Amino acid sequence: MAATLQKAPLPGRRAPRLAEAWPHKHKHKHKHKHEHGHDARRARRVIRRATDYRGFAPALDLALATFGWGWHIEAGLAALRLVLRGTFDRHPDLQIVLGHWGEMLLFALDRIDGLSSAAPHLDRRVADYFATNIHIATSGMLTPRLLRHALAYTSVDRILLSGDHPFRRFDAATLTDFLRTLPDPGDRRKIAHANAESLYGLEPLPAGTAARTTTGLQEDA
Incomplete structure (x- = not known):
């Protein structure tokens, strides 16, 4: 054998x-x-x-x-299997976070959605679960074109600014430059901290006060 x-x-x-x-x-x-x-x-x-x-x-x-390819493919496949198993149909409030801009899944989502025709047991199309149950973290990959691509497939409410410790570290200027590619200050706040506060139940910055976030951006919280 x-x-x-x-x-x-x-x-x-x-x-x-x-x-x-x-x-x-x-x-x-x-x-x-x-x-x-x-x-x-x-x-x-x-x-x-x-x-x-x-x-x-x-x-x-x-x-x-690991970091060059395997981690991302394996993590993306695990998440896709959760969708195809009907996990989010049985647990509609379940939320997961995929690092590295979705572990390759967002970049092939048009193709991946074709699995819907072979998965009639699902309540919705495969791509729909990315709008309701899956969040995307930057994981230290602060590239504006990746942000633009992600926004074409998911909403700004589902993108989290995140580091990649201990592999990559960024100073405030780098984070600020990345976030300023978003013209709307409200969208910057969401990605910088508000989305994470909502998802993880963190205490938000005090309302009505000026706060300097970890991004170095001066903003009204």
Whole structure:
């Protein structure tokens, strides 16, 4: 069985075996047939993930599997599976936050919405859940064109300014320059802090007072 579950090894690398990917399952030889099938499917997923990001220098393997690509694809897929499982139909008040401008999902949302025709069990179209249950965080990627793209697919009320500690840090001037790409001061306040206050139940800045936020913008709270 192990041989049928191996992927072809990448140059200079040995493909992981089933016993390595799922070692504790090989301690028991007498398993129910259904359990064997379930274990085999899980083992294939482990092996695929172990090899998809390998084949380069160790540092590049790690970067590809994490901040360069893997983190975002895996997080986006997990969120999409929540939608397709009908999680938000069963729990309509549930809210989640996706970092890095939506972990690739916003950029393919037109295409992803095509899944709606294959998911008749959902109450709404796939893209609709991004307007009611999913928030988008910047995660240190302060690029105006990403902001413009996000606003084309979701509302300003669902975008959160966020850092990416410990990977990236920004000074007040950088944050201010980013927020000033929004012409409306009210939209700046929402993204800078008001959206997070509402979502997380944080105490808002005192009403009617002038406050200097962490963005360095002077504003009326």
